[in-house]
Amino acid sequence: MRQAVACSALVIGVLLISCGNIGGPFQRSPGEVVKAFYAAANEGRYSDAEEMLAEDAKRAIKGELGQLAGGFKAICDKNTKDGTVDRLEIQKEETRGEGASVVVKIYYKDGSTKDDDKNSLIKENGAWKLTFGD
DSSP states (O other): OHHHHHHHHHHHHHTTOOTTOOSSTTOOOHHHHHHHHHHHHHTTOHHHHHTTBOHHHHHHHHSHHHHHTTHHHHHHHHHTTTTOEEEEEEEEEEEETTEEEEEEEEEETTSOEEEEEEEEEEEETTEEEEEOOO
């Protein structure tokens, strides 16, 4: 059970990777990465969503914990309630050096919400990526 919870927390936190923007004036903020990750996962663009993950998160998803959760697609589908995310509201965004934390409220098409969804990010090769976090 703890492994499933840890894996779910990883996916939520990891869903914030920056889709290949490396440095420069057009680099995505941590909050933009989180929104892009959820948009890709919500639309079933799993390979795009996976590109937003840090290397440690990718390894975890492909490892035993990820397989116990049913794989990356199942994790994305669970976190988006099968592609029914309507919108995200950034409640808090904090950056400290090469680490960041983004807390969002998720609004689903059925009218339900998920509050205080915390996502952890790190900078890899100049771009923000979703990772395991606290």
